[in-house]
Amino acid sequence: MSGVLLEAIGLTKRYALPGRLFRKGDRSVVHAVEDVSFQVFEGGTLGLIGESGCGKSTTAKLLLRLENVSAGRIMFAGQEVQNANGRELRAYRSNVQAVFQDPYSSLSPRRRVGDAIAEPLIAAGAMSKAQIAARVAELLEVVGLSGRAATLYPHEFSGGQRQRIAIARGLALQPRLLILDEPVSALDVSIRAQILNLLQDLQERFGLSYLLISHDLDIVAHMCTNVVVMYLGRVVEAGDMSDVRRAPQHPYTQALFSSVLPAHPDRRRERIKLMGPLPSPLDPPSGCVFRTRCPRVQPICAERAPPLIETAAGSRAACHFVAPAESLGVA
Amino acid sequence: MNEAKQPLLEVRDLRVRMRSRDGSGELQVLNGVSFGVDRGQTLGIVGESGCGKSTTALAIMQLLPGSARVNGGTIRFAGEDLLAKTEQDMSRLRGARLSMIFQDPMVALDPLFTVGDQIAEPLRRHMRLSGQQLRERQVSLLQSVNIPSPETRLGQYPHQMSGGMLQRMVGAIAISCNPELLIADEPTTALDPTAQAQFLDLLARLRDAHRLALIVVTHDFGVTARLCDVVLVMYAGTVVECGPVREIFDNPRHPYTQALLAAIPQRERQARLKTIEGQPPDLARLPAGCAFAARCARAVDRCRERAPPSLSVGSHHVAACWRAEDA
Numbered sequence: 001m002s003g004v005l006l007e008a009i010g011l012t013k014r015y016a017l018p019g020r021l022f023r024k025g026d027r028s029v030v031h032a033v034e035d036v037s038f039q040v041f042e043g044g045t046l047g048l049i050g051e052s053g054c055g056k057s058t059t060a061k062l063l064l065r066l067e068n069v070s071a072g073r074i075m076f077a078g079q080e081v082q083n084a085n086g087r088e089l090r091a092y093r094s095n096v097q098a099v100f101q102d103p104y105s106s107l108s109p110r111r112r113v114g115d116a117i118a119e120p121l122i123a124a125g126a127m128s129k130a131q132i133a134a135r136v137a138e139l140l141e142v143v144g145l146s147g148r149a150a151t152l153y154p155h156e157f158s159g160g161q162r163q164r165i166a167i168a169r170g171l172a173l174q175p176r177l178l179i180l181d182e183p184v185s186a187l188d189v190s191i192r193a194q195i196l197n198l199l200q201d202l203q204e205r206f207g208l209s210y211l212l213i214s215h216d217l218d219i220v221a222h223m224c225t226n227v228v229v230m231y232l233g234r235v236v237e238a239g240d241m242s243d244v245r246r247a248p249q250h251p252y253t254q255a256l257f258s259s260v261l262p263a264h265p266d267r268r269r270e271r272i273k274l275m276g277p278l279p280s281p282l283d284p285p286s287g288c289v290f291r292t293r294c295p296r297v298q299p300i301c302a303e304r305a306p307p308l309i310e311t312a313a314g315s316r317a318a319c320h321f322v323a324p325a326e327s328l329g330v331a
Numbered sequence: 332m333n334e335a336k337q338p339l340l341e342v343r344d345l346r347v348r349m350r351s352r353d354g355s356g357e358l359q360v361l362n363g364v365s366f367g368v369d370r371g372q373t374l375g376i377v378g379e380s381g382c383g384k385s386t387t388a389l390a391i392m393q394l395l396p397g398s399a400r401v402n403g404g405t406i407r408f409a410g411e412d413l414l415a416k417t418e419q420d421m422s423r424l425r426g427a428r429l430s431m432i433f434q435d436p437m438v439a440l441d442p443l444f445t446v447g448d449q450i451a452e453p454l455r456r457h458m459r460l461s462g463q464q465l466r467e468r469q470v471s472l473l474q475s476v477n478i479p480s481p482e483t484r485l486g487q488y489p490h491q492m493s494g495g496m497l498q499r500m501v502g503a504i505a506i507s508c509n510p511e512l513l514i515a516d517e518p519t520t521a522l523d524p525t526a527q528a529q530f531l532d533l534l535a536r537l538r539d540a541h542r543l544a545l546i547v548v549t550h551d552f553g554v555t556a557r558l559c560d561v562v563l564v565m566y567a568g569t570v571v572e573c574g575p576v577r578e579i580f581d582n583p584r585h586p587y588t589q590a591l592l593a594a595i596p597q598r599e600r601q602a603r604l605k606t607i608e609g610q611p612p613d614l615a616r617l618p619a620g621c622a623f624a625a626r627c628a629r630a631v632d633r634c635r636e637r638a639p640p641s642l643s644v645g646s647h648h649v650a651a652c653w654r655a656e657d658a
Binding site: 190197223273 | 493494496523526527550551552553554555559576577590594595596597603606
């Protein structure tokens with residue numbers, strides 16, 4: 001694989017909750033994203049997985065610069081962008097675009113499709129009206145819609161077609177990275193396959209990189225070259241998709257993959273059950289954040305947070321009990 | 332299927348019409364749906380948005396919206412005709428002998444009442460429990476759906492719990508009066524994967540413990556693989572295929588079932604997924620022949636002219652396709 005396009009280094013986002021009346025100081029802090037690092041490779045697809053509230057979407061917001069980081073850095077094509085503003089920020093934003101889950105709410109019902117797609121082009125301000133119209137027609141063709149679509153309103157399209165429109169808009173400024181936040185969760189099975197194929201075609205055609213957020217592990221395994229597993233705002237495991245899928249190392253990743261529904265009635269897998277509820281991000285457990293639900297928990301887990309280490313299986317995992325790469329004994 | 336013994340629930344040739352959203356006319360949203368389900372058995376109803384799977388579930392519970400009406404067919408439950416029942420009779424059955432779980436537990440539960448109150452409601456109403464007996468039943472129900480420290484939880488409100496726990500609360504309410512039939516409409520769609528797996532385990536356990544007849548409405552074949560004995564595949568208001576779960580996975584005979592199964596990512600990084608081109612038909616403009624013909628790679632002239640009948644393609648396995656036997 002070629003070079004690194006985007007790198008997150010120690011990305012952290014904490015939200016302070018409003019202090020309580022009559023009680024000074026003592027403001028609660030939500031640790032939404034804590035020291036998260038990963039790389040998105042040029043032309044690759046990085047999957048970001050984990051359950052509701054694990055910080056996936058907050059991470060996406062930080063990368064899109066919709067939220068400011070509390071700490072850490074975002075490097076894009078070698079440039080630090082977490083504090084960029086003005087022209088630099090506009091340039092970054094034209095390189096990093098997003099497609100969200102629900103095309104019913106991400107497209108304005110009162111705006112013609114052509115205008116919705118043209119919006120980023122107008123905002124960028126570098127094109128004439130005629131150039132914009134030509135670009136809109138080209139984008140519609142690229143996502144498999146007829147040119148006539150430009151004059152229609154979103155409600156005249158099905159869910160799958162609307163997601164194509166959202167993708168066309170995401171591509172308008174010729175970004176290098178698309179952040180796909182649950183891009184097919186709202187779609188039916190047969191339509192889902194069409195959109196996933198379209199995304200793969202576009203990636204090949206334009207050399208795009210993707211950051212794919214999804215709770216559907218089958219879709220992540222199908223689309224991604226690399227994967228990051230998050231739990232309670234932290235990275236618990238990361239690596240090549242094939243390594244992590246074949247031999248997940250962190251107990252949480254193992255539990256997650258063991259809960260995937262079977263592809264056939266005769267294929268029953270041993271389920272790894274998690275104990276108890278998800279802890280509050282207001283008050284994360286000491287040491288390893290996963291310890292309150294971990295089937296392999298030991299006293300050390302409450303004392304020290306395990307670092308993310310290279311494992312023998314090829315991935316990196318944050319657990320005191322994974323076999324580290326050295327123990328493999330390779331020269 | 333078997334004429335001699337009647338299953339607990341038997342739906343025959345069910346038809347439902349619904350006023351279209353713009354009020355311009357009526358749509359035939361269910362067009363002759365038939366199936367049966369017995370105690371201890373699980374039927375999965377699979378299909379895409381608008382295929383009529385939820386309408387089928389609502390018709391059984393007689394909870395169809397005001398814009399819809401049954402215009403044909405029968406629904407027999409334990410030998411009785413549900414369609415002939417008055418609303419008063421139905422409200423005595425619902426929550427007692429027939430029960431239903433909906434997709435989103437946040438919508439199903441009232442945010443202004445404690446979960447204890449909401450579990451108590453059917454117990455008071457149908458089983459006339461009160462005082463100590465009521466309390467004991469509430470606690471044992473929460474235990475049966477794996478909710479830790481049930482006494483504390485009973486006094487809490489829905490917002491104080493996670494989605495997975497709320498759905499288990501809804502499950503506890505649904506089984507509170509020992510129903511014979513439980514219908515779950517997309518019960519795990521709103522849940523995270525680990526909570527989903529846990530809830531499906533729970534449904535299987537409750538089914539086995541209480542010999543429930545279980546109907547699961549889902550868009551996900553994985554749910555049927557995990558839970559179901561029989562799978563019914565719907566398309567544009569009709570049953571296109573119905574058969575034992577292994578037959579459906581190993582030997583699907585309707586091109587729509589085949590295409591749906593082929594469109595599921597197989598957990599490997601594959602080159603391309605198989606797709607079904609086009610979209611489901613507009614119910615207001617259904618074609619003359621088979622509703623799937625326009626998207627079907629194997630369609631011939633006959634398919635576009637006449638709708639195919641349900642043909643037997645194996646033991647307890649039917650497919651509505653003119654070419655099911657050529658496959």
